[in-house]
Amino acid sequence: MARESSRGGLSAAELRRVLDAVDPAAHHGQGEFLPDTVLECLIRLIGCDDATFQVMDVRRRHTVIQEMNPSFGHDGDEAELLDLFRSGFWDSLSCSYPNRTGDYASVTRLSDFYTRTELSRTTIGAYFARAGIRHELVVPLPPDGELDRRVMLFRGDGPDFTDRDAMLMGLLRPHLIALHLRQRRHAAGVPELTPRQMQALRLVARFPAAGYPDAL
DSSP states (O other): OOOOOEETTEEHHHHHHHHHHHOGGGOOSOOSSSOHHHHHHHIIIIIOSEEEEEEEETTTTEEEEEESOTTTTOOSOHHHHHHHHHHHHTTOTTTTHHHHHOOOSOOEEGGGTOOHHHHHTSHHHHHHHHHTOOEEEEEEEEEETTEEEEEEEEESSSSOOOHHHHHHHHHHHHHHHHHHHHHHHHHTTOOOOOHHHHHHHHHHHTSOGGGSOTTO
């Protein structure tokens, strides 16, 4: 069988999986922040144990998580683990990086900030150890006021996420933002407009109401 062609280091099969992950026509399922099918595609594309969408009120530290594998990362009392995460969030160089720096575009790994030994000495390291998480990849989304929003990928063992994994998620990030906004509109009952309807709205917006003849 002929080998599939490669473009930019990606095989044709990988390119199809990338497109599948962000194709709006392919994702209309349930999910509080993203369609669950999007998170499923990310797990297959990158190769990880879990993919979650996290929303946290950074002022009140109230956290809501949409996750694909609820059983992953829950070694012990869930409320106790969440308290441990919240208590270590701001002191964690990795977790609070977007909030401290204002850089909500960079995709980062846990290993970008800590060695294994350094991580073990931190509160957030204790959280990861309790949760059975060894590797993390964070894709921050633009904040919504006090709400921090991010997609996170986790591995319980095996190799760390690679530069290539981070690059792929960086390429997908704008599409994840668009899919998230679409899911919010859907949850609010706002109908989606067709491209033709959007074009008509743009034309209307170019002409202020005061510019129309009185007869209209």
